[in-house]
Amino acid sequence: MKPIYMDNNATTACDPAVVEAMLPFFTEQFGNASSIHSFGAQVGKALKTARGQVQSVLGAAHDSEVVFTSCGTESDSTAILSALKAYPERRTIITTVVEHPAILTLCEHLEKDGYVVQRLRVDKKGRIDLDEYKSLLDDRVAIVSAMWANNETGTLFPVEDMAELAHAKGILFHTDAVQAVGKLPIDLKSTKIDMLSLSGHKLHAPKGIGVLYVRRNTRFRPLLRGGHQERGRRAGTENSASIVGLGVACDLAQQHMEAENTTVKRLRDKLERGILAKVKNAFVNGDRLLRLPNTASIAFEYVEGEGILLLLNKLGIAASSGSACTSGSLEPSHVMRAMGIPYTAAHGTIRFSLSRYNTEEEVDRVIAAVPPIIAQLRKLSPYWEGDGPVTNPEQAFAPAYA
Amino acid sequence: MWDYSEKVREHFFNPRNSGPLADANGTGDVGSIKCGDALRLMLKVNPDSEVIEDAHFQTFGCGSAIASSSALTEIIKGKTLDDALKVSNQDIADYLDGLPPEKMHCSVMGREALQAAVANYRGEVWSDDHEEGDLVCKCFAIDAVMIEETIRGNSLKTMEDVTNYTKAGGGCSACHEKIEDILVAVNGRLYSNEPKAKKAPKESPVKPQLTNYQRIRKIEDTLEALRPMLQRDHGDVTLVEVDGKKIYVALTGACQGCQMESATLGGIQHKLVEALGELVQVLPVGAMAHN
Ligand SMILES: Cc1ncc(COP(=O)(O)O)c(C=O)c1O
Numbered sequence A: 001m002k003p004i005y006m007d008n009n010a011t012t013a014c015d016p017a018v019v020e021a022m023l024p025f026f027t028e029q030f031g032n033a034s035s036i037h038s039f040g041a042q043v044g045k046a047l048k049t050a051r052g053q054v055q056s057v058l059g060a061a062h063d064s065e066v067v068f069t070s071c072g073t074e075s076d077s078t079a080i081l082s083a084l085k086a087y088p089e090r091r092t093i094i095t096t097v098v099e100h101p102a103i104l105t106l107c108e109h110l111e112k113d114g115y116v117v118q119r120l121r122v123d124k125k126g127r128i129d130l131d132e133y134k135s136l137l138d139d140r141v142a143i144v145s146a147m148w149a150n151n152e153t154g155t156l157f158p159v160e161d162m163a164e165l166a167h168a169k170g171i172l173f174h175t176d177a178v179q180a181v182g183k184l185p186i187d188l189k190s191t192k193i194d195m196l197s198l199s200g201h202k203l204h205a206p207k208g209i210g211v212l213y214v215r216r217n218t219r220f221r222p223l224l225r226g227g228h229q230e231r232g233r234r235a236g237t238e239n240s241a242s243i244v245g246l247g248v249a250c251d252l253a254q255q256h257m258e259a260e261n262t263t264v265k266r267l268r269d270k271l272e273r274g275i276l277a278k279v280k281n282a283f284v285n286g287d288r289l290l291r292l293p294n295t296a297s298i299a300f301e302y303v304e305g306e307g308i309l310l311l312l313n314k315l316g317i318a319a320s321s322g323s324a325c326t327s328g329s330l331e332p333s334h335v336m337r338a339m340g341i342p343y344t345a346a347h348g349t350i351r352f353s354l355s356r357y358n359t360e361e362e363v364d365r366v367i368a369a370v371p372p373i374i375a376q377l378r379k380l381s382p383y384w385e386g387d388g389p390v391t392n393p394e395q396a397f398a399p400a401y402a
Numbered sequence B: 001m002w003d004y005s006e007k008v009r010e011h012f013f014n015p016r017n018s019g020p021l022a023d024a025n026g027t028g029d030v031g032s033i034k035c036g037d038a039l040r041l042m043l044k045v046n047p048d049s050e051v052i053e054d055a056h057f058q059t060f061g062c063g064s065a066i067a068s069s070s071a072l073t074e075i076i077k078g079k080t081l082d083d084a085l086k087v088s089n090q091d092i093a094d095y096l097d098g099l100p101p102e103k104m105h106c107s108v109m110g111r112e113a114l115q116a117a118v119a120n121y122r123g124e125v126w127s128d129d130h131e132e133g134d135l136v137c138k139c140f141a142i143d144a145v146m147i148e149e150t151i152r153g154n155s156l157k158t159m160e161d162v163t164n165y166t167k168a169g170g171g172c173s174a175c176h177e178k179i180e181d182i183l184v185a186v187n188g189r190l191y192s193n194e195p196k197a198k199k200a201p202k203e204s205p206v207k208p209q210l211t212n213y214q215r216i217r218k219i220e221d222t223l224e225a226l227r228p229m230l231q232r233d234h235g236d237v238t239l240v241e242v243d244g245k246k247i248y249v250a251l252t253g254a255c256q257g258c259q260m261e262s263a264t265l266g267g268i269q270h271k272l273v274e275a276l277g278e279l280v281q282v283l284p285v286g287a288m289a290h291n
């Protein structure tokens, strides 16, 4: 049976049109965009087209606000380190507890160098408290960095409002929009967002290409210095094939924006409803009213996620887990912990993230596959007995060194 | 994503002896819900012979936790309690044709569940001395708590010391930043290797020359001291030949041919250089044939 891919928040398949547009840049269009001769000039033109396509999907005022980087992580690092260099007297960074490691690990590292990191907490639906945020905005803050959409739950932060508030206090605002671009309509020119990160491989472009949007007149200090590429804001010969691919992917994303928020959303909702109707002791994580149209994060109580993934994988279904044991760390994901999801549910969280390639038939297959898998694992679980949890699960099974 | 052996997969997909055991007379509950791995082991022990007649498990945990639990029940069935207690976590991992370093704690949990269940059967109270930190060195599956305790217990100062005592950092070296952070946390600063290296040449001329016999004895004593560390990983070392500055050893068991063989030899060489006060080269027996 054809495998089903529902892990699009991890990465997406390159659209065939993207691949086709890229191929000539590995062969006859190999020139260096900086060269005077015709080999270079044609590549230069293609980069300009791509820059315009990215500008368009972001609703940016100028194409020169688009800086190509090597990935979302590089864009995130560049934004934060630039702000700290540009405002050396400001030593505080405001971010949130649920950011991607691309932000959180960097911030932890900066703390060792004496910077102060304020991490906004979230409630059990993954929402921040705007009053707490406002109270932290002062002239010691170099930059605020908050993600537009959470990669694990899809929950959206009110980044446009947050940017207004930061702007009013003269503070730079950056958003990691890696999960939002291509899934939500974005119009940066009507916002006060100063910097934004995106990553190609989340919207059907290749891996290893990213963008940092830098609003005109934002104080900026490059991470990589060298040649004059990207107007000196990111040195290094351009990855022309991937940039061209990203441009095409941005075009396609705009064409499919409507479908993403209707068709894909309907399939996601059907998947959630279908599974929850058949599996008890399960619930949806995150803010159901304000989230990405493609993401379903479902907690299955009293089982551990990796087992679910292995059994799904055996049926050709690819999803991912909210527990991080698969990545070698034993704690459940920091996002689940931040929302206060109990351990017995956080470890059993599965993320299904859809794309425009998923079909109704695939959703039906997943709805049919999940309930027996959960039942099978619950049979092994010390918290489960017959067809329900044991009474007082926490007391009935209280292992040593719990 | 999953670097599991066929055996692990097979035990996960078809776990043996799962579910409650009605007439169990020894039960051990261990693990940590926080860490997402917890296990209940149930034993049916024959009171006269102390033979484990049946063993069942229930596990909340990842694929390898379930596979390790299943393997454990298979290994211990039919054994006496005393024999069963000799089963090490490495035995469980070996039974499954190995576990990825991130997952070795699953086999540790199995062994602890066994100790707890036996204690429960015997009416004793089992207390764990379990403490596990974040995995720091993936090459050798060494966690932060182990590194920190070893640094404190032996007043270790340098990255090299940590590698010599725990093996952590002796492979790909990607974990050195994390280990240096732990060293700084314990010692308040980072010591480099240089001061020691400078002293060494000054000392050596005054050192009395060892006789050949004394020298070989010294080599043997040093290897003897290293043996427990190797055996912990199911390996061993024997001295084969001493040819001037070249010392040939045979690594056996888990050490032999393992990807870390050269790191192990490096560690042995370091100790021998220290003990003998001269520069020597430690080589595997295989290298002898080529000369
Ligand atoms: C929210 C978020 N930020 C950053 C990244 C990192 O992007 P990249 O893999 O391109 O470095 C990801 C994806 O893994 C993400 O989901």
Ligand code: FES
Pocket: B136, B137, B138, B139, B140, B168, B169, B170, B171, B172, B173, B174, B175, B176
């Ligand atoms: S991870 Fe420690 S040496 Fe490779």
